[in-house]
Amino acid sequence: MAQMNLLQAINNALDIAMSENDRTLCFGEDVGHFGGVFRATSGLQEKHGKARCFNTPLVEQGIIGFANGLAAQGSVPIAEIQFADYIFPAFDQIVNETAKFRYRSGNQFNVGNLTIRTPYGGGIAGGLYHSQSPEAYFAHTPGLKVVVPRNPYQAKGLLLAAIRDKNPVIFFEPKRLYRASVGEVPEEDYQLPLGKAEVVKEGKDITLLAWGAQMEIIEKAADLAEKSGISCEVIDLRSILPWDVDTVSASVIKTGRLLINQEAPLTNGFASEIAATIQDECFLHLESPIERVCGMDTPYPLALEKEYVADHLKVFEAIKRSVNF
Amino acid sequence: MAQMNLLQAINNALDIAMSENDRTLCFGEDVGHFGGVFRATSGLQEKHGKARCFNTPLVEQGIIGFANGLAAQGSVPIAEIQFADYIFPAFDQIVNETAKFRYRSGNQFNVGNLTIRTPYGGGIAGGLYHSQSPEAYFAHTPGLKVVVPRNPYQAKGLLLAAIRDKNPVIFFEPKRLYRASVGEVPEEDYQLPLGKAEVVKEGKDITLLAWGAQMEIIEKAADLAEKSGISCEVIDLRSILPWDVDTVSASVIKTGRLLINQEAPLTNGFASEIAATIQDECFLHLESPIERVCGMDTPYPLALEKEYVADHLKVFEAIKRSVNF
C-alpha cells in the first residue's frame, strides 16, 4: 500500500498496463514528454519510449480515429482527451464508429481494446469549457462502456479493468479530485469490476446515489442527515454504462426512497435514466418521488459556480423533502 | 388548403421563409441545384438564386460552423444535414458553439437565427446509419430547441416558427413519412407554437405520449386499446426542448397512467427524462409505473428491423400491462 493521489493512481495503472503488454499505447495532446497538462502520463514516455507514449496533433477526431484504427489492428490504445469539454469533435468517431464497430461487422472486427481517458467536471473555476460532465451524451450509445471513479483506489482498479475489458470504455476522471483526493492504493496489480455499483455505506431511510466527484457531496449530505436522524444508504454507481440496476433496486426496495445527485445539467442527464428505470422496478416500494439533485439547465457558469452546483446543502434539503413527503 | 406530403410542406415553408426575408439561406450537401437527396429544397435555387440556396462541400462540421457564423452575422441560415446519422461530426459546433453562443458572450452575440433541418428515423431499410433518432443527444444541451413534427400540417407550421424563433432550433424530420404522410395544408403562412405539446385525442384511462413518426404508432395502438375498452389520451410532444411539462402532467393527473413511445434506444433516451419528471410531478396520481416502449439498446438493425422497432403491438401490450398493473 502507498499513499497516492488520484493522478498518481492513474499514472500507476497506465504504467502497469504498458509494462505488461508492449502493444499498449498512451497518446493525446501534450501526453508525451510533458506528461499531459495534468501530468497523468508523466514519466511514461521516458520509460516506455516515444513510439508508445506520444503527443498527437491537436485534433480530437483524429486522436479517436487513430485509436479506433489501432484497436481494430490489435494494439491496445489508451487515448487521452485533454478535457472532457473537448471530446465533442470526436463524437462521431465515438458514437458512430467506436460504439458500432463490432456490431456492424458481425464481430469480424472490433475496437474492444480501446480506452478513452478524459478529465471531467467542475469546481476548478473553469467556466463553461473546462467543467462539463458529458457522461449522459455517451450513455445513450449502445456499444460503449462508461466508467467514473471516485477516488485513487477506485481509479486504479477500474482503469486497469477498463483497459483490459474487451469493449471500448470511456473513463471519466474527476479532475477536481486529481490532487485533492488522496488515499491508500495497493502498489500491485488489481481490478475492480465494471458494471457494478458499490454500496459505500448502508442505511435504511433513503438511498443516495451518485458517481465520481459527487460522491463526496452525497457523503457530506448523508452526514448532515444522520445528525437529523435520517439514515442514508450511500451508493457509488461507478459504471454509467452498463449500469447496475440490481444493486440500486435492491437498495431502494429496502429504503423506499431514492435521491440521485449528478453534476451535469438536469434535463436528460443520466439521473433521468436511473429515475425512469427505478420508478418502474420499484414502483410499489417508493414512498416518495425519486429526487434528482443536479446542475441547472444552463452551461456551466464561472462567477456563480457556487450557486449553480448540486452541493451537499441542496442534497440535504432534498433528503428532507423526500423523507417528509 | 392543398394536399401536400411532408416534403412538400417543408419545401413550402422554406419557400415562404426565403421569400419574406432575403437574408434567409438554405444550404447543405446536394441542397442546391439537385434540391437535396430527398428533394426538400427542390426549386429553391432556381427561385431564390445560387447565392442563397447552394451545395456545400461534404463536411458537416463545416456546414454548421458556417451556419453559426452566418447567424451571428445576422443572416438567417437554414442548414440541412443530409441524414441525422451524419450530424455527429457537427456535434461540437452544435453543443459547444451553437448552444452556448449567446450565453458565453453575455448576449453580445447570438446564433438565434439558426435552424438545422435533418431527416431522422427508421423504417426505410436503412440499417444502422440511415435510421437513427438522435434527439436525446441534443436534449441534454441547454441553449438548443429541438422540434419534431408528425405530419405535413405540423411540419410547415413548426418549421416556420423554428426559422423565426430567436433561438437555434434543430428540426428533425421523420423521413419515413416524407412521402407517406399526406394531408391538408394551408397555402398561406402560419405558425405553430414551439415548446407546446398537443393533445391529439382525449381519453381517460391512460396517456400515450410520443413525437414525430411514432405518433402513428401510438394512434394505432390507441385504436386497438379502445377495442378492448381502454380509453387512451394521445399526446404529441412536438417539442423535445424545451418540453411541455404542464400539458403532460395535466393529462397524467387525469388518467393516472403514462406510456411513452420513442423510436430511439431505451437507455437515456428522451423518454427517460419525461418519466423522471412525471414520476416526480404526478407521484400521488400514478396508478402504475410509467411505461417506456422504445427501441432496443443496440444500433439500429437492418434485417431484423421489424422485430427491433417499438411498434403498435408492443405499445398495445404495454398499455394492457399498465392498465392491469
Next chain:
Amino acid sequence: MNRDEYKQGLDVHTPVFIDGHSVEIPVLKILNHDGTVFPGAELPEINQELAVKIYQSFVFHRVLDERMVASQRQGRLSFYLTALGEEATTIGGTAGLKPQDMIMAQYREQGALIFRGFSLENFMNQMFSNEKDLGKGRQMPIHYGSNDLNYMTVSSPLATQIPQASGYAYGQKLQGLDAVTLCYFGEGAASEGDFHAGLNMAAVHNAPVIFFCRNNGYAISTPSDEQFRGNGIASRGVGYGIKTIRVDGNDVLAVLKATQVARDYAVKEHKPVLIEGMTYRLGAHSTSDDPTGYRTREEEDKWQKNDPVLRMKKWMEANNWWDDSQENELKEQYKEKILAAVKVAEKIDKPPVEDLITDVYDIPTPQLTRQLNELKEHIKKYPYAYPFTAGRIK
C-alpha cells in the same frame, strides 16, 4: 519538416502570394487509349497471370454491377451501387498490394474484394442480409467486410476510415510487419474533417498508409468544382508533407505502378503516400439516384470513351493474352453464376432474433438479455407480425 528548415524560404520585400498555380502536379500515364504503352513508360511489375487476373476481375465487376442493378430494378434488392468507369482504381490499386495489407474502403470498392477473391456467396449474402452474411445482416447492401481478406467492414459515415487507417498502419509498423494499410475515399469525402485529421496524423507519426483518393468528379450531385477550389486532392498532400502522386485513374497499369511504388516506399520508409486517381463515376451515385438532373449527356459520353476496361483489353489483345471469345464466354459464365447465386441468397433465412443483441458488446449485458427475452415473449404472442423470426423462437 523542421521549423528552421521551412523558415529558410526566400525573403521578399513586396507581397508575393502563392496559390494553386504554385504547384505543378504531373499525371502518371502508362497505357495509351489505343492500348499501347507510352514511349519511355516504366511498366509496373506484371506478368500474364496477374494481367489476366486483373482483367477477369474487371469482367466480373461489370457483370456483377449490371446484374445487381437489374435485381434492384426488379425489386429483389433494396439498394445497389456500381463503380462503372472507375474499376481500375480499385482493382489496380489492390493488385499493387500484398494479401496481408489491410484495405479500408469507402463503399465503391467492390473491385478490391473481387480481386482478392471474396466469394460470390459472400457478396450475395451481404446484399440480401441473410443469416449467412458475414456482417449478420446489419448493414445496407454493399457494406462488405472480410477479416480473412483483410478488408475492413465498410461503414457509411464518410471519411471516418481515414484517421483509422493511419492508426491501423501505425500498429502494423510497431509490430514490425511487412504490411501497409491502403485507405480508399472519394474526393467528396476528402472535405470531411477526418480527412485532415487522418493525413496529418499519418504524416506526423510516420504511418505506412497509402491514401488513395478516387477523384471521380462527383459526390452524389455535387461536382468537384463545388467541392473544392484547389488543384484536386493531390495538391493537399504537399501541405501535409506527404509524398503524393497523381495518376490517370482509368489507366490500370498506371494505378498498379503507382501503388507498387507507394507500397515499397511506405514499407521501407514507414511513411504515408497519397495517390490521387483521376477518374469518373460513369453511373448514378447509387440506385437511389438519377444523374440526368445534374449533368449532361455530353460529359458522360466524353468519359464513356475513356473506358479503363477497354483500354486494358486492347493491351491484353496486343499481348495475345486475351480475345473476344474468351471474354464472351466468361461473361456468360459469370452472368449465370450470379443469377443462380441471387436465387440462392434471397431464399436464405434472415438472421435469428438473437443476432439483434449479439456483438453490441463482447457479451450481452443483463439489460440486453432481458430486452431479448421480452421480445421473444412478445413475438410468441404475435407470430404473424414477425414472420422472419417467429417460427424459429424457442
Next chain:
Amino acid sequence: MNRDEYKQGLDVHTPVFIDGHSVEIPVLKILNHDGTVFPGAELPEINQELAVKIYQSFVFHRVLDERMVASQRQGRLSFYLTALGEEATTIGGTAGLKPQDMIMAQYREQGALIFRGFSLENFMNQMFSNEKDLGKGRQMPIHYGSNDLNYMTVSSPLATQIPQASGYAYGQKLQGLDAVTLCYFGEGAASEGDFHAGLNMAAVHNAPVIFFCRNNGYAISTPSDEQFRGNGIASRGVGYGIKTIRVDGNDVLAVLKATQVARDYAVKEHKPVLIEGMTYRLGAHSTSDDPTGYRTREEEDKWQKNDPVLRMKKWMEANNWWDDSQENELKEQYKEKILAAVKVAEKIDKPPVEDLITDVYDIPTPQLTRQLNELKEHIKKYPYAYPFTAGRIK
C-alpha cells in the same frame, strides 16, 4: 479550379512524386532587425499617427501582460495568458483592417482589442468576472468579446471560429458590405477538422475572410514539428486554392502590409486569403504552464533577440517619432492605470444570481425560471454558503 484545368498537368510515364519541396514559400520582410527598411521594400500605408498608435499599443500590451501575470501570482486573478513576442501579429493585423471588419480570434489576441480601444475597465471586468463584465462573468479570464468593436467573444474550443468566420464573411458579402472577417488561430489549432472545413468552405463559397495563422512554434508543450510535417501552414493554402502569404510575424510592417493587401483583395475579389505569421511564443502557454520542461533556454534566447517591439522602436526612433523618455513615461502611466483598475475591478460585485439563467435562451424557459426560483429559496435558507449572492436576493 475547374476539373479540366487541373487535369492538364504534365503527363509523365514514370512515377513522379510531389512533396513539401514542390512549393517554395517566400517570406515577406520589410523591416530589418536594425530598424531599417529592406532595400526595395514596399512600405504599408502608414503615417506617424498610425505608427504611434501601433507602438503605444505594443507598450500597453507588454505592461498589461506583465501586470496581469503578477496579479495572478499574487492570487488575485485565477488565470492569465500573455502574448509576449507575438504582439506584431495581432496589433499589425488589426491595424490593417477597418473598424467595421469583424475579428474572430482564438484567445491570444488581446493586441487586437488594445488596438481597437477596448477599455481598461472592460479588460478588468472580464478578467475578474464581475457584474460589469460584458460577458457577465461566465468565461475564464481572457475570453473577451465586444460587439461595439466587432470582436467576437472568444470561445475555448479551438478552431471552431474558423468555419464560423467563413460564414460570417459570406454574410457580409451577401449584404454588400465593405467589410471582411479576420480569423486568428494558432498553428496547433490548424490541426483541427474545423480548420479544414473553414478554409475549404471559404474557398468554395468565395467568402471575404482573412485567415491569420499565428505560427508561434508551440501548442502548449507540443512543438510544431510534432504538430505537422508540411511546410508550415502556408503550404496548405495552396491545396485549398486560397491565395496565401507568409510573413515575418515579428515584423509589424510586414504584417501590416500583408493584411492591407489581403483586405483589399478579399473585399474586391470576394475571396479568402491565408496569412501565416512566423513568430514565437516567448512566454509560457498560460499561467498554468511552465515551458522549462519542454524547451531549451537557448531556443528562447534566440527568439528573445528577435523582439518585434524593439524592431519597430528602432524604426520609430530613426523616424524621430519616438524616444525613450516618451516610452518610460507611458509605461509608468499604463502601469499605474492598470494597478488602479485591478483594484477597482476586483471589488465589484459578482453578477446577480439571475444571470445564471439569462441568455441561455432569448427568454428563460419555464423550467429555467422554476430552477432559479428554487435556487433563490435555497440560498435564503443558507445565506452563509452563498456569500456572493445571498445579500442581494429579493
